[in-house]
Amino acid sequence: MKENRTVITILGSSGGVAKSILSILNKSVTDKKDPIHHIIRISRIHLIDSKQKDKAYYHRLFPDLKERIVLHQFDLNDNQKFVNHLKQTKTSLVVDVSWADTVEMLQCCDQLGVNYVNSALENTMVDENEELYEGFGLMERLRHVEKHKDKLVNASAIIGSGMNPGVVQWMAIELLKTDSSDELPLGCYIVEHDTSFYRDKKVAEENVIYTTWSPECFLDEAILSYPMFMKNHVPLFLYEKVYDVEFKVTLGDKKFYGCLMPHEEVYTLGKLYDMEGGFLYKINEHTTEIIRSNIDDLDKLWDFEMKVLDPLDAPLEGEDLAGVLLVYQDRERYMYNVLNNDFIFSKYKTNATYFQVACGIYASLSVLLLDQIPKGAYYVDELLLNTNNRFGDYLTYYMTDFVTGENEHSDGLLHQRMKMLRN
Numbered sequence: 001m002k003e004n005r006t007v008i009t010i011l012g013s014s015g016g017v018a019k020s021i022l023s024i025l026n027k028s029v030t031d032k033k034d035p036i037h038h039i040i041r042i043s044r045i046h047l048i049d050s051k052q053k054d055k056a057y058y059h060r061l062f063p064d065l066k067e068r069i070v071l072h073q074f075d076l077n078d079n080q081k082f083v084n085h086l087k088q089t090k091t092s093l094v095v096d097v098s099w100a101d102t103v104e105m106l107q108c109c110d111q112l113g114v115n116y117v118n119s120a121l122e123n124t125m126v127d128e129n130e131e132l133y134e135g136f137g138l139m140e141r142l143r144h145v146e147k148h149k150d151k152l153v154n155a156s157a158i159i160g161s162g163m164n165p166g167v168v169q170w171m172a173i174e175l176l177k178t179d180s181s182d183e184l185p186l187g188c189y190i191v192e193h194d195t196s197f198y199r200d201k202k203v204a205e206e207n208v209i210y211t212t213w214s215p216e217c218f219l220d221e222a223i224l225s226y227p228m229f230m231k232n233h234v235p236l237f238l239y240e241k242v243y244d245v246e247f248k249v250t251l252g253d254k255k256f257y258g259c260l261m262p263h264e265e266v267y268t269l270g271k272l273y274d275m276e277g278g279f280l281y282k283i284n285e286h287t288t289e290i291i292r293s294n295i296d297d298l299d300k301l302w303d304f305e306m307k308v309l310d311p312l313d314a315p316l317e318g319e320d321l322a323g324v325l326l327v328y329q330d331r332e333r334y335m336y337n338v339l340n341n342d343f344i345f346s347k348y349k350t351n352a353t354y355f356q357v358a359c360g361i362y363a364s365l366s367v368l369l370l371d372q373i374p375k376g377a378y379y380v381d382e383l384l385l386n387t388n389n390r391f392g393d394y395l396t397y398y399m400t401d402f403v404t405g406e407n408e409h410s411d412g413l414l415h416q417r418m419k420m421l422r423n
Contacts, residue, residue, distance in 0.1 A: 006043045006369065009091045011076060011105065012098030013047035016213065016308055016350065017119060017162070019061065020358035021095060021365075023348040024398055026062040035394050036366050040068075046089050048072045048082075049098070061349055076100035077124070083108050093368055095361060098122070102141075102159070103148050106377065110152045117364045119162035119357055120217070121145055121264060135226045138262040139235060149377045157377040158364040163322050163337075163353070164190050164279070165265035166360030167399065169381035170392060171324040171335045172269055175404075179326075179333070187276040187327035187413050190265055191249045191334075193256045195318035196309055196341050196351060197284045203314045208305045209287050212320065212353035215306035218283075221261040222291060223298045228262035229278035229414055230270025241298075243291050247280050248417040249325065251334045252405045257419060258282040268379040276327075276413050284309075284318070292421075311351055316341040320352040323403075332407040337399055359399040366394035 010018055022045075028034040029041050045068045047058070052073035059066045070089075074081055076098055085091070086108065096105050096118035103123070109116040121141040126133050133140045145159065160166060168190050176185070196212045198204050211218045227238040227245060238245065238260065246257035258280030270277040282288070294300050309316055323336020339352035348355055364380070367373060373387040384391060396402075411417045 006039050006093070007046070007089055007091045008043055009046040009048060009086065009089065009094050011048050011094065011096045011100060013071075014049040014051060014053045015097060016310070016354045017097040017357050017361070018047070020348065020350040020354040021097070021361055022058070022062050022065060023350055023355075024358055024362050026064050027398075029064045029068070035390075035397060036369050039369055043068055044070065044089070046070045046072060046085070046091065048074065048076065048085070050075045076105070079104055079108055083111065086112050086114055093117075093365070095365060097361070101125075103145060106148070106152055106157055106159075109157065110154045113154045115155050115368045116157040117161050117361060117368060118159060119166065119361055120160060130224065134224060135237070137220055137225060138228070138264070138267075142264065142267055152377040153375055156368055156373050156375050158368065158383055159377055159379055160264045160268070161364035161380050162357035162360045164192065164263060165268065166364070166380050167337070167356065167395060168265050168322065168324055169269060169379070170363075170384060170395060171337075171402070172326070173381065173384050174392070175324060175326050175333055175335050176273075183328055185275050185326040185328055185333075187278075187325075188269055188273065189249070189277065189325045189327065190263060190279040190322075191251070191258060191325050191336070192279070192281045192320070192322040193249070193254070193258065194281075194283045194320045194353060196316055196320055196353065197286060197318055198309070199315045199317040204286055205305070207290065208307055209290060209301065210307050210309050211283060211287060212309045212351050213357070215308065219301065219306075221263070221281075222259070223301060225262050227260035228266070229260060229276060230266055231276050233271055233274060235267060235270070241295055243288070243295055244420065244422050246419045246421060247278070247414060248411050248419070249280050250332065250407050250411055251321075251323070251325065251336060251403075252407065254321070256282050260414070264379075265381070268381050272381055272385070278414055309351055311341060311345040312349065316345065316351060320356060322356060327410055327413065330410055332410050333405070334407070335402055335404045337402050356399070359395060362398060363391050363395035367391050370394075
């Protein structure tokens with residue numbers, strides 16, 4: 001009997017997130033214990049990018065997938081061409097890690113009953129009118145998605161399933177489920193401390209902005225936006241520059257000060273739960289110093305060269321820690337994952353940050369392939385609360401280590417842990 005072949009299309013296949021997803025699938029195709037091995041081993045995987053890599057790139061990095069992969073090069077702004085691709089290839093699932101408009105990609109997939117997962121919200125209208133939406137770009141993206149989200153009824157879609165958003169919602173809900181007390185948390189903070197940088201500091205150039213993921217998207221949060229948090233289910237903003245304010249984070253023996261940045265999961269969790277929410281983020285000192293040195297002339301930062309910290313360019317040191325901190329009256333509970341760049345590169349040829357994102361996408365990809373979830377579009381927290389799925393089982397197949405603990409004190413809510421760096 002002929003086996004049914006699953007057809008997957010990955011959008012933005014030349015980027016760092018796609019490389020990490022393909023690296024996981026390259027393991028999946030040969031690992032009989034992998035939850036989706038039986039599907040991936042006979043699948044067809046179409047890769048689309050407006051600037052496609054050559055076959056040698058994919059064959060070198062993903063040798064066990066080379067018989068599965070088909071390459072395409074075209075601009076996803078051409079929606080009709082994308083729809084024709086879905087029809088001609090009989091794609092059943094799209095993984096979108098491109099910069100294409102999220103709503104347009106969702107609508108194309110829904111039109112044909114093609115399941116969909118992405119890692120972040122993209123909106124070409126906001127991107128093309130930055131001055132009009134300056135300070136509030138993420139909220140405009142969210143508003144646009146929410147106008148259309150409930151109209152998607154012909155396929156199953158999971159929106160925002162990377163590390164954050166994505167895995168961190170799973171962590172938050174796991175922490176809430178395992179709380180033995182009746183006390184509800186006052187706050188839920190998504191926290192991240194990324195110390196990744198070149199092992200040889202001489203490799204770094206003075207006025208180059210280095211991040212472990214898209215520098216343009218990072219700057220959108222870090223210098224184009226106002227600090228945003230959720231309170232009483234409502235998004236609120238501080239009239240400050242993101243890098244003029246820091247907030248204390250304590251995770252057992254790990255302590256750092258992070259900047260408050262707008263993020264999708266803060267909004268979705270804050271809509272679901274009556275807790276103060278925020279995303280507190282600290283990245284490498286090199287880029288932090290560049291931003292702080294130019295904080296009164298932010299336009300200058302956009303003219304600097306920008307680079308992703310890619311271990312294929314030069315060895316990286318450090319790690320990326322991402323997790324959740326629940327704050328109570330006189331205690332705090334936390335859960336986080338921390339990945340070392342050396343270890344991740346040795347196994348997956350990518351950096352720690354991109355691998356964390358890929359694990360979240362892999363978990364939702366597995367849900368769409370294996371679990372019978374009702375049609376419609378879900379954020380990860382909605383998926384976890386409103387459907388029967390094994391997201392956590394799939395996630396922890398590759399993301400195996402989580403640290404949980406409790407602080408026997410509380411640093412309080414945001415206004416209590418805030419430190420102004422300039423008057």
